[in-house]
Amino acid sequence: MDLLSRNAPTSEGLGLSKTPLLAALAIVEFLGPCRFSHFDAFGLPVGKPVPLPVVQIGATALDQTEQTMDMIRGMLSESPAEAIYGLDIGKMIVQFKSGKPGSIKPKATAGRTNEGNRPSFCLMDECHHWVSSNGGPDFFQTLKRNIEKTTKAGSRWVSTTNAYSPNEDSVAQIIHESEMVAQGYWLYDCLEGSIALEDIRDPEAVRAALIEAYGDATWADIDGLTRTIIYDRTTPDSTYCRFFFNQIAESSDGWMSKSEWDACYSEDDPIKPGDQIAIGFDGSIRGDSTGLCGVRLRDAKLFVLGVWERPENAPDDWEVDVLAVEAAVNSAFKTYRVAWMYCDPPYWQENIGRWAxxxxxxxxxxxxxxxxxxxxxxxxxxxxxxxxxxxxxDGDYRLTRHVLNAVTREVPQGLLIQKDSPRSKRKIDLAVCAVLALEARADAIADGRMQIRRSRVVGW
Incomplete structure (x- = not known):
């Protein structure tokens, strides 16, 4: 028991009221007898309050702490504790009116200013969002290091998360894969629904997995969630696996399954010279591929105009043939009626300017x-x-390969697509081109540029 109390526990769940639990823990750590004092005459442990309770709500941005702080204020405001302990309950800090040391307050990434703090308790919520792009791993190491310096006095931390993406190297993944968890020094608790991806349209299997994943969260709408998963085709199955069943798997982040992509295949009405199209371009010089993808305006049919990939045994100084790309772009404008073209600029801004x-x-x-x-x-x-x-x-194998190679990465704004790892040889550039082409088509139509050719009937 002493070992668990002195080491960092972490838990994983989804829709299980993690935030109210964290708020309650913060209040107990701030006010309650939460540290061991002695054994009473019956051999039962007796607790004591923390002498200097410094409770931190950690997040990569202050606005991410608002929900937890709101819950803490809601639990304390107009409660007996507010009067008994003489609390000053502000929006960003809870402290004692008497000036007694101690507080509950949020803490966000701010360079080296966090180094050297001595929190007695630290909450880290939704740490699957703590990734390199927002400084999450470095912030986690700073908070953990500050806690570790006072663990002998009982300092501790707890984190909560949903299933992480194995392609993001988030703090949730760092914790889960840590040797401290493997050796049992950190407590890791997780509920996961048992369901295979191929069974995600089976109502009984989905319902059973949801019940397993949500545990004793009786407020969860199992029937409603089951209907959503069975009938909603706008959300990737991988998203359901991650956020509804709490599954962590490499395959769970595939952007598009083969069956979903194959369902879009159409061999009828092939693309012809003179068709009105939009174009998407994604360029590279050495590492990634360079691609050019078209889409017909009248029916959103995608096709490949060109792709330049690094050969397997290419020399170290291999580069994309810029002249070949230029020729393909010019050929596209001569062959088709191009209504709109979107180009990703890095490395190609001069060329794009010339095309414009x-x-x-x-x-x-x-x-x-x-x-x-x-x-x-x-x-x-x-x-x-x-x-x-x-x-x-049109079934182009190159476009299919790139689309199926793409995996999703969650950012605060939504989902992006990326390679399965930065150094992966599984390219996705044509998938990016296809996305840009479809956006170009939408904007061309919105701008009134779609022209439908009609046959002229002449009577005699």
């Missing part, structure tokens, strides 16, 4: 894929179009 001059700056536009708000929206629209049958493709 040659083919019209009202036709060729930059589309920065590293802007998450815009890109997550584009990825979501593409996925939805594929699920509801508003998107087609």
């Amino acid at each position: 001059i040659e083919h019209g700056d009202d036709t060729v536009f930059e589309f920065w894929t590293n802007k998450p708000t815009r890109m997550t929206q584009a990825v979501e629209r593409f996925r939805t179009a594929a699920m509801v049958g508003d998107l087609k493709h």
